[in-house]
Amino acid sequence: MVNFLFYLSLFLIWFMLVYHMFLMQGGYMHFLKYRKKADLWEKRMAYYPKVSIIIPAHNEEVVIEDTIEAMIRLKYPRKRLELIIVNDNSTDNTGAIINKYARAYSFIKAIHTKPPYAGRGKSGALNSGLVAATGEYIVVYDADNQPEEDAVYYLAQALQNDQKAGAVVGKFRVLNANINMLTSFINIETITFQWLAQAGRWFWFKLTTIPGTNFAIRRSILEELGGWDERALSEDTELSIRVYNLGYHIRFFPAAITWEQEPETFKVWWKQRTRWARGNQYVILKFLIQFFQLKNKKVYLDLFYFLFTYMLFLAGVLVSNLLFVLNLFMDLDISAGRISLVLLVLAFLLYMTEIMLALSIEKEQATLKNMLAVILMYFTYSQIWLALVVYSLYLEAKRVLLKQDVVWYKTQRYKQTS
Structure with missing residues (x-):
């Protein structure tokens, strides 16, 4: 029984690692091709749809002014653009600034x-x-957020030229990546993701x-779906599945870029990621x-991916770690022995390869400093993430069983220093 659990946990771990390597190859191929698509679409962009x-x-008084200034700099015909800022019951100066x-x-x-x-x-x-x-x-x-000047143009361009796309997703980069080790880890995480x-x-x-930001969606789709699910803490993921279920796809178009803040303290990071x-x-x-x-069978693939990430892969890691620790104090007669150590080393090397390949796509990110950070992430950040998922499962189970209301946590912002 012990050997069965151990081998099952290894299978779950390696399934995820190999699948991620497969995805990373596809990501690199997309990087090589998407710019040609943008150049082709630009020649066809004779009409500018109205964008809200x-x-x-x-x-948000700490950051909202910088965000609005970035929106003012957008290179999109002003007559075809409207900016709607929803001051959602703020108690600071957000409303006055808006x-x-x-x-x-x-x-x-x-x-x-x-x-x-x-x-x-x-x-x-x-x-609203x-x-x-x-x-x-x-x-x-x-x-x-501080989108680059052509970000909205590229989002509209993709929707205009890809009629099968219900939504288009741009790329986001970390504005405060160099503040401390945590923001450096998050920068690596977001690029890899x-x-x-x-x-x-x-x-x-x-x-x-x-994602939660830097995306465009057809207004007709939102109206058909009845807007956003107000009970969902990850309203973006929930909306994605409903868009797919209508028969549309969602295009990833990294030509549209925005820069955003990330948590600078462990406490804020823990609350946000939870x-x-x-x-x-x-x-x-x-x-x-x-x-x-x-209706859309592709949704099954995404559901399985989320199920695997937040439950099956997590279970595999926890079981393998538990058996490893127990085996230090008692003889569990695990037959894998040295093979498990080889697989552990290979898993680490595969993890490093995947992330460094992702970093190599972004300018000036495949550095020795980041490589050392990736090694440190494996033994710290990644392990803390496992504990966070277990904690979030406990909270979500309690909410469902006790029929508790959903409580939204707003991520803390930081004043940008030049």
Whole structure:
């Protein structure tokens, strides 16, 4: 029995590692090809669809002005652009800052939500913005984002030229990557996620997950779906599956780039990532219940990926670690012996290869400093993530069993220093 559990856990771990290597190859192939598509589409871009940018903002006075200034610099015809900033029941100066810009620029609209329909989370604020939007395409940015000048143009360009795309997802980079070791880890994590999970899944399966920011979606689709699910902590993942179920695909188009802040302290990181994990677990449960009602069979692949990541792979790692520790104190008669050590070393090398390949795609990221950071991440950041997922599973199970309300945690922002 012990040997069966040990071999099963090794299989689960290696299945994920090999699958990620497969995805990373696809991500690299997408990197080599997407720019040609952008050049081709630019020649066809004779019409500029009207775009509504929605920014939900709750107590964002530290960052909102920089974000609005970045939106003002966007290279998109001003008459075809509207910026809707939803001041979601803020108690600081967010509302006053938004009003100042709304008075100065006619394309900026300020929306101020009030209780009881306020302060419930990002989904509620986005739905409020959607009601006021008039654009053909809806673009979403978080309140700490600074998109590059052509980001919205590329998002609209992709939707305009790919009629089968229900949404288009851009790339995001870490604005505060060099603050400390934690932000350095997050920078590496986000680069790897985008080129491995996003670009890789798009290249092989035409699957991509809508992130919380820097994406465009057809307004008609949002209206058909009834907007965002206000019970979902990961409203982006939940929306992705519903878009796929309508028969559309979601394109990953890294020509559209935004820069965003990431947590600078472990406490803020833990709260943010716990919300993300719980949100994805909510999505798994919600759509597993509806499993046989899903129309687009590709959704099954994504559901399985999330199930594997947050449950099966996690179980494999925990079981293998537990058996390893127990074997130090008692003879469990595990037959793998030296083979398990070889597999452990190979798993580490495969992990390093995947991440360094992803970093090599981004300019000045495949450095010795980052390689050393990746090694350190394996033994620290990655192991803490496992504990975080276990904790989030406990919280989500308690919420379901006790029928608790969903509580939204807003990530802390930091004043940018030049």
